[in-house]
Amino acid sequence: MEKTILFDLDGTLTDSGEGIINCVIPALEYFGLPVPSREELRVFVGPPLHDSFVRHGVPADQTSKAIEIYRSRYVPIGKYENSPYPGIRELLEHLKAKGCQLLVATSKPEQMSVDILNHFDLAKYFDRICGASLDSSRTSKDAVIQYLIDQTSRPDSMVMVGDTKFDILGAKAHGIPAIGVAWGYGDVEEMVEAGAAAIAHSMEELERLLTERLE
Numbered sequence: 001m002e003k004t005i006l007f008d009l010d011g012t013l014t015d016s017g018e019g020i021i022n023c024v025i026p027a028l029e030y031f032g033l034p035v036p037s038r039e040e041l042r043v044f045v046g047p048p049l050h051d052s053f054v055r056h057g058v059p060a061d062q063t064s065k066a067i068e069i070y071r072s073r074y075v076p077i078g079k080y081e082n083s084p085y086p087g088i089r090e091l092l093e094h095l096k097a098k099g100c101q102l103l104v105a106t107s108k109p110e111q112m113s114v115d116i117l118n119h120f121d122l123a124k125y126f127d128r129i130c131g132a133s134l135d136s137s138r139t140s141k142d143a144v145i146q147y148l149i150d151q152t153s154r155p156d157s158m159v160m161v162g163d164t165k166f167d168i169l170g171a172k173a174h175g176i177p178a179i180g181v182a183w184g185y186g187d188v189e190e191m192v193e194a195g196a197a198a199i200a201h202s203m204e205e206l207e208r209l210l211t212e213r214l215e
């Protein structure tokens with residue numbers, strides 16, 4: 001039985017909040033919108049940017065401009081204001097040693113995701129890194145997972161790991177069980193309500209949950 005694990009990126013593999021928030025602020029300022037506290041801006045980590053900007057007052061037909069401003073800082077600087085969560089490298093090494101196929105399914109643009117994982121020397125653990133498209137034709141977690149499945153042969157045993165309800169719901173749309181992680185930027189209660197199979201509060205607990213599910 002092939003054992004395949006899909007990982008979200010932001011808030012699951014790496015703590016990317018600082019860089020994302022630093023790039024959201026000038027985009028909101030450009031539109032003259034109120035800038036919430038950094039704590040409140042944590043909601044930008046994970047979901048598609050278009051949706052988050054609309055929720056914060058950017059007109060739907062002008063989100064492309066907001067994203068352009070965001071990326072003008074994020075691409076050269078913001079994506080590296082980031083760090084892998086403690087223990088994530090060891091977890092990936094253990095899972096690979098157990099014969100698992102590891103994939104990334106993220107709402108972050110694909111090339112940026114590849115750049116970040118290469119920068120932290122984590123890309124080598126993944127058989128495929130799938131992300132959003134720059135033209136906004138593929139942004140939701142549901143769409144990214146479908147794209148990933150289209151690129152690979154669907155294994156017998158698959159599980160998603162993520163830190164928000166969007167990861168749980170995106171996996172659920174394809175009949176894939178999902179484990180939420182409590183160290184990211186999502187809300188644990190929302191993940192439970194969305195149907196998370198379990199919640200991991202540490203890397204050790206996540207490894208145990210994955211091992212039990214994929215045995």
